[in-house]
Amino acid sequence: MSLVMAETTSIVDIRATVTKNSRYSQDTSIITLDCPAIAAAAKPGNFVNVKVSDATQPLLRRPFSIHNVRGNLIDIMVQAVGAGTSLLCNSPEGSSVMVLGPLGNCFDITSREFDTAILVSGGIGTAPMLFLEKTLAAKGKKVINLIGGRTKEYLLAKNLSNCRFATDDGSSGFRGNVVELLQNELPGFSTEGTLKLFACGPTPMLKSLAGFCRQHHLSGDLSLESVMGCGIGICYGCSVEVNAPDGTVRTILLCREGPVIDAELLAGL
Ligand SMILES: Cc1cc2nc3c(=O)[nH]c(=O)nc-3n(C[C@H](O)[C@H](O)[C@H](O)COP(=O)(O)OP(=O)(O)OC[C@H]3O[C@@H](n4cnc5c(N)ncnc54)[C@H](O)[C@@H]3O)c2cc1C
């Protein structure tokens, strides 16, 4: 059971120009930021903490997964759920924001112990999957995406390959949640060699996946969310309790010891 600390040596806080703002779905936009130092150091699973406005409100920065890296540019996928995300989704091209990153630890993709990566995501949890998929593919791993959403309008799958979908209302793919889809598909995946699960999405989905990993003896990296302040281990705003199956309870700072944790650390919940 591993808990990987974030690397802090390459973190920078820079003013980044919004070079592109493109609408992705009804409430989601891709914001492209010119930040070479962050792009150069970013790993899949890392996030950035963005001061969405130079005004005093919103005061705190907002965390976003790194969705893609292209040369000096990073993309973040932002879903408008409140004041900060709405401001960012409406930020004009040519404007700038302060960006702190890359933050947090990353998905563990270096292991030679798996051939096929199953990427499981729900809702805006799909945001880190493009960067992860590209990096895994470059390492010669096979990738399968299982993507869940309330309806087909909430599936955020553009540019991802080898996708299977689950929707609550059955409007696209499997009717049900993404963990039930995984349960259904697992027998077929067994022919794909050794599997590892990578997941991001709502906490109930991740807890359910942790139990699934334990039951099926699969290793899994789960990217969690919490409210965050500083993003660098100072404010203690992101502390979460994790429970290992042996009953051990630990409090971790998700911005430094996460957002990615070993599935075993949720399996006891
Ligand atoms: C490591 C990490 C990576 C993230 N990556 C992404 C991403 O790639 N794209 C994206 O759109 N969002 C992402 N989020 C969530 C995003 O940071 C929040 O949605 C955002 O901070 C909300 O800010 P706001 O000002 O718009 O909303 P607020 O006005 O602060 O809150 C509006 C509503 O959103 C809820 N909310 C606030 N923060 C969170 C949160 N962290 N998780 C769930 N609900 C929240 C509040 O409870 C409230 O109901 C990530 C969060 C973390 C911790």
Ligand code: FES
């Ligand atoms: S967000 Fe401040 S300690 Fe984690």
